[in-house]
Amino acid sequence: MEQKDNTNNENEKHLTEVDCDEVIRKLNMILDGEVAKEEENKLLHHIDDCNNCLEQYHIEKSFKELLKSKLQNLNVSVSLIQTIKNRISGK
Amino acid sequence: MKQKKTLDMKENTTEESLTHADTEQTENPDAFLEQVLKPITLTKEEIDIIFEKEMLPHINALYTFAFRLTNNEDDANDLVQETYLKAYRFFGSYEQGTNAKAWLYRILKNSFINNYRKQSKEPNKIDYEEAETIFHSEKNNYNPIDSRDKVFKGLLGDEVSNALMALPLDFKTVIMLCDIEGFTYEEIAKIVDTPIGTVRSRLHRGRKMLKEMLAKYAASLGYDISEEHENSTQDENSETN
Numbered sequence: 283m284e285q286k287d288n289t290n291n292e293n294e295k296h297l298t299e300v301d302c303d304e305v306i307r308k309l310n311m312i313l314d315g316e317v318a319k320e321e322e323n324k325l326l327h328h329i330d331d332c333n334n335c336l337e338q339y340h341i342e343k344s345f346k347e348l349l350k351s352k353l354q355n356l357n358v359s360v361s362l363i364q365t366i367k368n369r370i371s372g373k
Numbered sequence: 374m375k376q377k378k379t380l381d382m383k384e385n386t387t388e389e390s391l392t393h394a395d396t397e398q399t400e401n402p403d404a405f406l407e408q409v410l411k412p413i414t415l416t417k418e419e420i421d422i423i424f425e426k427e428m429l430p431h432i433n434a435l436y437t438f439a440f441r442l443t444n445n446e447d448d449a450n451d452l453v454q455e456t457y458l459k460a461y462r463f464f465g466s467y468e469q470g471t472n473a474k475a476w477l478y479r480i481l482k483n484s485f486i487n488n489y490r491k492q493s494k495e496p497n498k499i500d501y502e503e504a505e506t507i508f509h510s511e512k513n514n515y516n517p518i519d520s521r522d523k524v525f526k527g528l529l530g531d532e533v534s535n536a537l538m539a540l541p542l543d544f545k546t547v548i549m550l551c552d553i554e555g556f557t558y559e560e561i562a563k564i565v566d567t568p569i570g571t572v573r574s575r576l577h578r579g580r581k582m583l584k585e586m587l588a589k590y591a592a593s594l595g596y597d598i599s600e601e602h603e604n605s606t607q608d609e610n611s612e613t614n
Binding site for chain 2: 310311314315316345346348349350352353354355356357358359362363365366369370371
């Protein structure tokens with residue numbers, strides 16, 4: 283783990299249980315729901331108070347939403363479904 | 374247990390002089406299907422009902438996954454059919470009450486590898502360590518491209534889909550499983566048969582590649598707002614000393 287970057291955090295001492303590097307590294311995990319509740323609260327608390335992390339958070343969030351909304355499922359052909367059903371019922 | 378299985382396989386296959394790079398694929402990917410959990414006490418009719426209720430409803434999602442893996446409708450149809458026939462045949466290895474969809478995806482992914490990896494040696498495969506190195510080296514250089522959402526707003530579904538399909542197999546697979554299907558990392562790790570850490574780094578790397586491709590594509594279409602591009606993250610971090 284790298285040394286905390288102290289350049290611009292006079293006013294964020296109260297929230298530096300986690301640092302920006304860690305938050306940025308875990309952004310995707312937060313959005314994917316892969317961080318335990320307690321840790322997630324710490325990270326989100328930092329994000330709320332840190333403009334840079336907040337911006338990155340929104341970028342990642344909207345990208346994830348973009349993929350989900352643009353990549354719709356296709357429809358399989360009815361004949362494939364029928365073929366599968368026929369084959370498993372031994373017809 | 375899995376470990377042991379791999380070792381056994383290796384002992385059995387030494388004569389075939391496998392190269393080291395191939396060992397990951399030497400284990401029969403369908404081995405998990407042969408582990409019958411408990412004797413099936415269901416009648417054929419009961420199995421058919423479960424199959425129809427729990428397995429078949431996922432067919433569109435599976436077909437979409439297959440199509441994006443193969444980029445070919447016929448191959449996707451074959452893959453989906455093979456998946457369902459295997460699922461039916463090896464129904465005893467499905468633990469009822471667990472995630473049927475994840476189980477089907479695992480069968481499909483393995484069938485795909487069986488059928489297609491032999492043909493092409495998958496030139497784009499990036500190994501775990503390489504991806505990890507990239508993953509860690511990126512933390513101070515996060516997001517160098519302009520990927521704010523307004524850049525992508527105008528893209529069509531097909532354009533996003535084409536970009537996704539152009540990604541190397543390992544990366545597009547985890548993106549589809551996570552971002553489209555919403556599987557957990559643990560489920561994805563099982564489906565693609567890698568450690569969770571690998572899933573995480575592939576997701577990170579894959580999304581970054583996809584974002585870059587889409588940003589370039591959007592720019593080429595005239596959604597370019599790169600003049601405003603700012604490098605704030607990098608500037609702030611580089612002043613540490």
